[in-house]
Amino acid sequence: MKLPEAEMFPVHRRIWLVVPLLLLVTLAVVYISVTNGTFDMTVGDVIRTLLRIDVTREYDLVVFDFRLPRIVLAMLTGFGLGIAGAVIQGVTRNGLADPGMLGINAGASMAVVLFMLVFSQTLDLTGWFAYIAMPLFGLAGGMLAVAIIFWLARSNGRLDPQQLILVGIAVSAGFAAVTLYLSLKMNPNDFEAAAVWLAGSLHSANWRYIGAMLPWLLLIAPYLWWKGKVLDVLQLHDETTLSLGLDLGRQRRKLMLAAVGLVAACISVSGGIGFVGLIAPHIARRLVGLHHRRLLPVSGLVGMLMVSLGDLIGKTIFAPAQLAAGIVISLIGVPYFIYLLFRSRM
Template structure:
């Protein structure tokens, strides 16, 4: 597919922002305590503020929406990088076991340190992404060790190794979670499902630095991702330091995934679906795919969270489960398409 013009890319981004705004509006107004647009505007602008409205908007709904946008954008851009580096349209942080590795590390942190006297409050929240980062890097190291063939990364073997690694990390996570007390176990299970329901401003502040630092680096390296599509030998002949660039790109992507998993749990398939849709909309230029994929990921998580909290109200369905309901059939569709 040929690349689209920059004005077309801006138009696509504008439409996606409208889609995200629509989901955010419905999330703000709908719920156990419905609010009108006028009441929301008055609360946000501090015009005759009402204590109940402040509580609902600023303490519950707004941080949930902001966190959904940040998590979706992070996973969408990370998935684009993984697919670009491996030249495999099925590569995804969840399928490759990176989500599972980061999730295992965070559950270990919750089991050993959460609620301890030494680590509480902001320190506990800020340390969770660091544990997730370690788990994500552990997953990548295992994938690199077992996916290489003749000194090169084999994309097909990478998928199989990722599935195996995800199963192993998932088993460790389940074992550790079963050792928790009932309250912590319930929290861990809900968190592992990819839920945004316990979002707060601490989680937003924790994730925000990763979204400020990493995406500009990835966007700057967009041309390198374009060259990777020609093959590693061709990229090397064009002066690209292939292994060094891989480490930078994967390191930034793992940071985004790990930070997202630490605050929202394992939201799968966003990193698979968003880049695929973005590539069909913009072509093969990663300078355009990355921002569009981030916006598509944000829209997916915002709408999935809204559907999950309203369709079975007063019960809630985790956003990760809603996206998986969409993602599994789409994954099967991609597999069948690749066989043709």
Template sequence: MNQQKQQKQQVRASLVFLFAMALSLLVMYISITNGSFDIPALDVARTLLRLQSVEQYDLIIFDFRLPRIVIGASVGFALGTAGAVLQGITRNQLADPGILGIQSAAGLAIVGYMFFFQGTLKGIGWLSTMMMPLFGWVGGLIAALLLLIFARQQGVLDPQRLILSGIAFSSGFGALTLYLSLKMDPQDFEMATVWLSGSIYGASWEQIAALLPWIILLVPLIWMRAHILNLLHLDEVTLSGIGVNKARERMVLLLCCVGLIGASVSVAGSISFIGLIAPHIARRLVGIPYKYVIPVCGVIGMLMVLLGDLIGRTLFTPVELPVGIVISIIGVPFFIYLLFRSKNKHS
């Protein structure tokens, strides 16, 4: 009976994954063919397959639209996966890279890098771009370690303290980021402000090269440890009895999670609420097991960023709204709803 139930769950998870992927591909198709300059689908296909070479089409597709689509899909997948991991290791369904301050810390580290070091590396553009995810990882790691220290109560991670500490750290890191950005040149300040709002407007192939290695390395590592995320919901005595080192496993998963967040922030700024919303949708659709939740979270996150960017780019023309703001408009009411639901459960 259990085996039959597992098979049904696996089929359901596969169908949900494929459906979300199909929707993502549809949004990609609309994004690459539509905009201030529409390109017929046949011409897009010919340009991508190099069956024709029209300078205008090459510029629009390969320099503007395609890098933006790839960055949006990659960042969405990374943040959706990271959100599932954070909620698993903290056992808190309100955990999110933005709410916990990890994104703010990564943003602070990257703005600090832009302020202190980027000018000296401007002559080597690719090195400058490749270094940014590393700084984001270090900043996110510092925030994660501070959370683990301050959110503990009697040696146990307290969900309420975690959220409160995360909000406090996020405000503090955000204030420091603003202070540093105000010290920048006007041109750099404008670029940093747009970037911090969560924008993939200036996406480039260099940024894709900086982001993809983190996703290719860390997402499979997280998925291979999906069973550990399931076990982390058990109590300490049970975990010790089956030989699981809870502290070590949590730290490994946290490092992977912070790596994905730092790399995403380095190319797209702070896009909040993806890591909060995607796991909730995934659990409702495929259940609790993380071997199903993680890939579905990733593809739902991908769809959210692609759709948010399409809406921000087309709905408000000629003004372009950053994808981070579009998603926040949806995410804030959703977070308030989750807070009220959590409060009602505990009352």
């Protein structure tokens, strides 16, 4: 007798099929990205360049200075934003919550633009100190946004998930207005750089960007995975969670701080890429279920694929002109958000 699909692939075992499939599709996107462009290369050319065999200056420049940093940064950014989105949705118990929708991206972006404005005349913004300091400014801006949102969205001393989205949209609009005001105070060169960065463009990716965000990712992502069971418990009603002896407020603060730190690290080097934290967790839940020990890594892989694919589409479909990855993902994300909004009302 033929078993139903749900019995053939139980949710707790489906991850062993989903993860290799996501990695294979991502590798296919990486293959296309590294071999195609204004300067086409074969697989043999790429392999010889990576292994330093009969390498030419042109191939070395294209692979190591232009294409590979951009691909790696897109993958790391998508991985971080996907995990952060799953954590924020878990903490707020709201499937429509997203770092962009809640104003976290806007707060972090505002702080980074403020850093650019204040220190552009005194610091080398392409130096190591700037790359290290920008995520810290982003973290401060993101935490300011979270503090405002949690304060305004409380009802009778508790977080109201229904008010969360409305408050987040309002706070995001406010931070966006401040960001625009700050950017208008810049000189023309800095304003152009800030505008490109805010659009979520990865065309200026380099190894310093990767080195600046990688420690955050290596520290925070395992911590959030370790807290996966706590996130599972937080999906229960507050009364049930408190009866289990869990300090609800303390755990939420810890998880939100870690998620905002992850978002800040990604935003500071890749710009305002939105909707990844909204879409990736929803796709991951359909693939592997609700348990966060499985949900978080799969959300990261889905986010990795989204940003990598968005960057590939942006740099090839309008070639030789390039469209920022953040814009491509937004074109997909807005209809998906509307779909989720209507679905939540049914």
